[in-house]
Amino acid sequence: MTSTLSHNVFDAPEKPLVGDRPRPFGDTTAWDPMTATLIYGEHEAVLVDALTTEAEAEALAAWVALHHRDLTTIYITHGHLDHFAGLTVLKRHFPAARCVTAPGAAELAAKQPVSVYRKLLPGQLPAAITLPEAYDDDVLTLEGHELRIIEQGHTDAVDSTSLHVPSLDLVVGGDVLYNRCHQYVAELTPEILENWLAALDRLAALNPKVAVAGHKKLGAPDTPEAIDWTKRYLTDFAQLKQETSSDGELFEAMTKRYPGWAAHQSWLMFGFG
Numbered sequence: 597m598t599s600t601l602s603h604n605v606f607d608a609p610e611k612p613l614v615g616d617r618p619r620p621f622g623d624t625t626a627w628d629p630m631t632a633t634l635i636y637g638e639h640e641a642v643l644v645d646a647l648t649t650e651a652e653a654e655a656l657a658a659w660v661a662l663h664h665r666d667l668t669t670i671y672i673t674h675g676h677l678d679h680f681a682g683l684t685v686l687k688r689h690f691p692a693a694r695c696v697t698a699p700g701a702a703e704l705a706a707k708q709p710v711s712v713y714r715k716l717l718p719g720q721l722p723a724a725i726t727l728p729e730a731y732d733d734d735v736l737t738l739e740g741h742e743l744r745i746i747e748q749g750h751t752d753a754v755d756s757t758s759l760h761v762p763s764l765d766l767v768v769g770g771d772v773l774y775n776r777c778h779q780y781v782a783e784l785t786p787e788i789l790e791n792w793l794a795a796l797d798r799l800a801a802l803n804p805k806v807a808v809a810g811h812k813k814l815g816a817p818d819t820p821e822a823i824d825w826t827k828r829y830l831t832d833f834a835q836l837k838q839e840t841s842s843d844g845e846l847f848e849a850m851t852k853r854y855p856g857w858a859a860h861q862s863w864l865m866f867g868f869g
């Protein structure tokens with residue numbers, strides 16, 4: 597007999613970054629607000645993503661502990677450091693939990709520019725970075741329920757994944773999915789765009805009732821409308837990139853089209869270079 601699953605989402609607010617703005621327009625540089633999701637049964641739990649800083653991961657660990665479940669697994673959706681730097685802290689609190697991700701994401705995780713993050717968030721990351729281990733199967737189980745890993749290819753990151761929990765009609769999108777946040781589109785090419793849109797269609801086809809984005813504006817509901825909005829943002833960015841003649845114009849056009857979205861920082865659109 598299997599128990600009923602539940603889920604809960606932890607929202608970490610945006611955090612200021614240290615250093616000059618990479619472009620002479622837009623707000624002070626900040627990191628988009630982000631999420632971690634706990635999926636839990638009667639006795640056990642699985643955490644999806646581990647946040648970035650010591651302070652965030654300590655708060656996350658305390659929040660996980662309030663659920664009074666055995667944390668068996670921490671699953672990392674993709675290999676960007678902002679989603680797994682907190683693992684070191686979580687491992688301290690939950691030493692029995694295995695930390696896993698898909699094989700491609702594990703490779704990307706091992707290549708992360710940790711020193712760049714340390715410069716942007718001085719003294720805030722754990723002293724040692726714990727890497728998630730490659731997990732070869734495409735299903736995790738929690739008290740008899742399947743948590744299905746969906747390989748999504750290159751979206752916000754190379755070899756990104758989402759997690760689908762059929763018994764909860766839940767998808768945890770990772771950074772395939774954003775919710776009222778400016779998206780990391782600095783690396784967008786026509787091929788990545790095409791793949792990212794297909795990845796979002798894959799989420800929509802699952803017809804989820806709940807869709808948790810990797811980055812979301814505080815207070816935004818975890819509803820599947822975020823899937824359409826993420827698609828619209830990507831196609832708008834690609835279109836406006838064609839129609840505008842400078843980075844400044846493109847930035848203006850995007851922030852005008854998406855007023856009130858979290859963190860107006862220009863590096864998401866153009867990178868730090």
Ligand SMILES: [Zn+2]
Nearest residue numbers: 676678771810
């Ligand atoms: Zn991210």
